[in-house]
Amino acid sequence: MKRNNDMQPVLSLFIRTGGRRLALGAGLSTLVVLAGMALLGTSGWFITSAALAGSAVMFNVFVPSAAIRLLALGRTFGRYAERTVTHDATFGVLAALRERLFRGWATPDAARALLRRPSRLLFRLTGDIDALESIYLRLIVPAGAACGAALLAGLVLANLDWRLGLAMFVWLLAVGWGVTLLVARLARPVALRRVRALERLRAQAIDLVAGQTDLALAGRLPAQCDQLARLDMTLARHDAALHRLDTGAGWLYAVGGHVTVAAVLLAVGALAQQVASHPAQQQVQQLGAPAAALALLIALAALEPFAALRRGAIEAGRSWLAMRRVAPRLRQQDDANVPAPPGTGTGIGTGTGTGTALLLHAATVFHPGRTGAALHAVDLRIAVGEGVAVVGSSGVGKSTLLALAAGELAAQAGQVWARPATWLTQRTELFCDSLRDNLRLADPAATDGQLWAALQAAGLEQDVRGFAQGLDTLLGEGGLGLSGGQSRRLALARLLLRRADFWLLDEPTEALDGATAADVLARLARHASGRTLLVATHLRREAGLADRLLVMKDGRIDADLRRGTPAFDAALDTLRQH
Template identity: 70%
Template sequence: MKHHHDFVTVLRLFMRSDARRLLLGAGLSTLTVLAGIALLGVSGWFITATGLAGLSAAAALAFNVFVPSAGIRLLALGRTFGRYAERLVTHDATLGVLASLRVTLFRGWAEPQAARALLQRPGRLLFRLTGDIDALESVYLRLLVPLAATFGAALLAGLLLAILDWRLGACVFVWLLACGWGVAAWTAGRARPLALRRVQLTERLRAGAIDLSAGQTDLALAGRLPAQCAALQQTDARLARGDDALHRLETRAGWLHAVAGHATVALVLLAAGVLAGQGKLDAPLAALALLTALAALEPFAALRRGAIEAARSALAARRLAPRLRADAMQAQAAGHAEESEALRMDRVGVTHAGRAQPALHAIDLHIAAGERVAVIGASGAGKSTLLALAAGELAPQSGGVAAAPCTWLTQRTELFQDSLRDNLRLADPQACDAQLWAVLQAAGLAEDVRRLAQGLDTPLGEGGLGLSGGQSRRLALARLLLRDAGFWLLDEPTEGLDGATAADVLARLNRHAEGRTLLIATHLRREAALAERLLVMQGGRIVADLRCGTPDYDAALARLRQH
């Protein structure tokens, strides 16, 4: 029942994204199929009737060839243009919906703790964004559209044959649906374990390839490189065997469709013979009945591919639906603080997943706008967790958090494999080059960038490869300055930098932080000295709140490590 609800959630999102074009595509597909059935049936009637009319001069003169020939031309042109329009509309609508779902899914990941989950399982989440979203393509193109087309084909065949004999029409309608949909259901049931296994092996193969590529040096040093390659080859071989099993199943489904088609033609032929013997049916109408039944079963073959991939689509829907639901689409950002304060926490508690002990215990904290506060304490005391709460990247399990809009300079310098310009524009996508040069100048990086051959267009490698540690940190500082926020969160901003570079970065931070609120997590004296208030954390609790100018403040500052 839950899986059905997940599938309905995805279908609703499909319709919400572009219902008009999706319905238009399904309608065009159905009309194209109906035109094909009518074309074959009318052509059979016309050829047979023309042949019989030619047996006598009187019949030939009385026979009207213009109306049916014009109808055949119209149906042929309609089928051709309808097929082109159907392909254009259905595929364009599908690609648009999938793009919209990717944006929705990505926004769903922008909720608290998303960054932590992304770092823990980047490969799996990337597969959700690519493979699982692509699997949903089959829901519309290979399931919903063929279902609509096959129902229309069975209905048209039943109606045309019902004009000749209502019993024949009803039997053909029920028989077509039973055979066509029955074979599809049988195929989907047999394909389910194979398709699920294929998805698991594909993910395992991708993860193994990434591990082999990223860790080949470590694997070689440990002597595990041949074993890793062998494991990857074994997974690939199992995946190939699974693909072969699916192809064999699709072939058997095609054989069943062929048998059902031959049985349909044989039964209609026998029924037409009986009706003709009773004088209720002439030869042209018998040809119409036979060819209509033959053409009506053809669209059901399109369901085979959808039936094979139905399990994969259902699994993708089950994985993605929780993130795509309306309540998960909205990022659970921290509430907004009053204008006079930058941050307020009331009895806040946080426990990280997989940990028995809370990271924060009933934290009460108020920071006024314009205040500079440093959070100090040993590693694991809860400093970074406190900043993550303020940034809205972490949701508290208890208590409430209200924060002003802020910018977070994390411990790690987050740079991407892109141009230097685009790495800067993450802070402000609309920033012009003049603004970029201004913040680079303010961060002390402008001269270094000017010396690069491509300047702002210089490509950076993964993680900012191509820049030194100091240059990367200055680039992160420039990005911080580019974003217009009155509340800065600084998590050990000069960790790992040499003394001269750290002093320069801190001086620039101090100069450009004029009038802003600062919350700094640190265990270094040079960083804590920027603050006028020290919060001492121990075991997830604030054990001291010290003000500048007091002996306790000076003593706490003196106990910190200088470098």
């Protein structure tokens, strides 16, 4: 039951996304296999008949030769069409699956889970999607072709004797599927161990490369290298075990094929002897050397399509594990598409009125792995156009409150309503790409003129114009090539490009020098006019953007202070200057 629950979301996605193309590809694959068997059998029958006819007997060579040419051409073009359709359908389904999963990581809490274990989840995301390719290409398609081959072989031999045809059909299914299921059962635990070993090997290789300086200083570099080598040997042993299973499956299919041909040869010989003993039977016209050659060649080719299943059987364990990992995320996506009944649950909305930007009612948030709540039953209303600063020591819930307003976190209790917001996080996220494409993350449709205007507003225009390639300047991973101040200004330019009237600023000038910080804050204040601000900070210069201070302690709002009151000035004086 558990396996069926894991398979159902993945198979449903396959059917919804590419059902017709997948069925067409499987049908073409089956037709190609049948055409190949018919080509081999017809050729044998034709050659044998022509040899026996000799020159003294009239023999129509045009019909069988035309059939052979037609089957050969059909097999060639059918193979091309089958490969095109099946791979196009598979890539389409996997592309839809990637989109669904990436959208899933944009849901509340998912992005934070990804950041906690980035390498492990990234390997699973890429490796598991690749593993799902085997479900269709190496299991479903070969299975349909193999069943079609068994049916054709049974029908051909049934024309000689119905008992022979039935025995052939049952034998092919028993041997073909028996070997496939046996290999799948033996390979599954090995394939699962191999996947886990590969994940550990990749993770430790990344740790070794990223932390080699620290490991060398601590004297742990040789030990880490030895551990990596042991993991590599473990992976090699699993690969060798799977290779042995693959070789053994090939040997079993070969033995099965030889037994099949030998059995058909004996059966045809027995039928020929029976016809010779009873020449008056009607079977005398049906059974002869050409018919025997046709039967033998069909039997020779009948088990070959089952052999194509062995690779899918080897990878079945990996595909099953991939479905187990992917299915919960797909189920969450399906559940998220079902609207909740009015008045129940929590969520991010568009506000409860035209004058409200953010409304929290008894909002409570728990972080996985931590005891106690990060936010305790918080009640808060921020009006449109209001500037609010959240202050307090580290770990009291300032960033959690911003993440809740941004929709990156879901409240486990209470209600959350917020207008669409743009979040300037503490860490500037820049990617190994051009300056232009890093900016267009905020607005993919932005023109170069809009990009330059945003850079000018952020105070970065002159720096970018000084680069040889301008907007086409390539950045390294994490924004390598820009200084800390330039990276922050680029993040500010993205903030200005994003069309949102609600800004969430999480320590926007942290780690900047005084002059750069003052310039960034002045530009933020200039462009924040008319916008709603929610700033998380412990610096006085950043809190100065707000007219309202929320003092947080232990996940609760301890004080709500307004500018112009003595308490506001006193709280402002307790903040750090730099």
